[in-house]
Amino acid sequence: MKMDLPINATTQSAPHKTRLTDGFGRNVTYLRVSVTDRCDFRCTYCMSENMTFLPKRDVLSFEELSEIVGRFIQRGVTKVRLTGGEPLVRRDIMALIARLSKYLDGGQLKELTLTTNGSQLARYASQLVDNGVRRVNVSLDTLEEDKFARITRRGRLKQVLAGIDAADAAGLNIKINMVAMRGFNDMEIEPMMVWAHGRGFDLTLIEEMPLGEVSGNRSGSFLPLREVHDQLAGKYRLEKIEHKTGGPARFVRIGETGGRLGFITPMSHIFCESCNRVRLTCTGRLYLCLGKENNLDLREPLRQKGLAGLDEALDKAMILKPQGHDFDHSRKHPALDRHMSVTGG
Ligand code: SAM
């Protein structure tokens, strides 16, 4: 496997014990945790129709997950996002969230949040609030029932909208994530924006990334967000704002709606220079970049040597974090074999 090591990686001493700083001087402050690779949907750009999921015995227990997350927090991580697969379909997920929320009480963790497809939000919204969650990202690519059924393969739009209503009523701030796809929902971007802003939600558009084998060729549906930006700018006032969520989105405020619109452009604009993120899978593998294979196991070091083993592994991981990624949508095959559900986006 080819890895992008910093120029002096072989001679470089391990980064300082307390903070997690990579070989390019970037501090890691944001951990995304895929708590399960399973999902109740099979979005066409994310999964294939027939997925083989991990055997349950390979998945970290909540004790192990919270031990690892806790160590990241002690070493400078201030934001944790639970994702998946669908985080809210993991059995007893609220027990994990309750454990992690203790770090919010202590003030070391500034934000505990999640990205969800919304299918279970009606059930969990108020418990999330009770456990200190203030914001959620809900993925929603279309407001048309038949298209929703087609893109998710097994989702029901009504259920997700009810989940969004419940989250809103519980007082959660909501950001809608929409993967922009040419020929599928490009005509719906503007209506989605008007709907989201009308409800007081932010909307973030995401460029489709070539991760994992899915049925069909992605290159036809790739839509550069620069194009969308320029089209909207012909009709609306797009005011640049400095709003930061700790993630890779760049935001504008839409003069006419007063709402925020974010653009996540992994394909057409490389945002790696300010990358502060790493991703933990539900088996304890740490991915240092969404677009590259650089990764390392944390489970065995933790099981064999406890926190000392974990610290050693984290120091090694910092040296493995690549400078950046570059995707090419013109290729027939995915840039990586790994599906988005493994690392959670
Ligand atoms: N199941 C949850 C959900 O859908 O929000 C969380 C996991 S999902 C993998 C996280 C985000 O990744 C979603 O917003 C989804 O739309 C996005 N995503 C999945 N596959 C993608 C791809 N190939 N390109 C761009 N975004 C993708």
Ligand code: SF4
């Ligand atoms: Fe499931 Fe989220 Fe992937 Fe859709 S994008 S299949 S909801 S993990």
